Amino acid sequence: MSKYAKKVDTNHSKIKDYYKCLCGDSNVLDTSKFGSGFSDLLVRHRNEILFIEIKRDEKAKLTKAEKIFQEFIGENNYVVVKDFIDVEKSIGWHK
Numbered sequence: 107m108s109k110y111a112k113k114v115d116t117n118h119s120k121i122k123d124y125y126k127c128l129c130g131d132s133n134v135l136d137t138s139k140f141g142s143g144f145s146d147l148l149v150r151h152r153n154e155i156l157f158i159e160i161k162r163d164e165k166a167k168l169t170k171a172e173k174i175f176q177e178f179i180g181e182n183n184y185v186v187v188k189d190f191i192d193v194e195k196s197i198g199w200h201k
Contacts, residue, residue: 114138115162118146124193125149143171151197157184164188
């Protein structure tokens with residue numbers, strides 16, 4: 107049985123809504139309740155699926171389960187974001 111996420115980061119809704127604004131509602135799936143280290147969002151952008159992990163700030167670290175999931179997915183499609191600049195970088199708006 108999966109361990110469900112108990113809470114989301116305080117910036118979760120704003121980050122999710124910004125992705126929806128940039129990529130379209132139908133291209134953003136909230137997966138924060140999946141738990142067990144799964145990413146918080148799935149975002150489809152330019153025919154790629156990005157696994158988005160939302161953290162409240164740069165001090166917040168990945169859990170052990172999140173690190174395992176990150177290794178499984180690979181660094182190219184697993185993105186940790188904390189703010190709108192990170193969102194824009196994840197879809198190629200900033201270098």
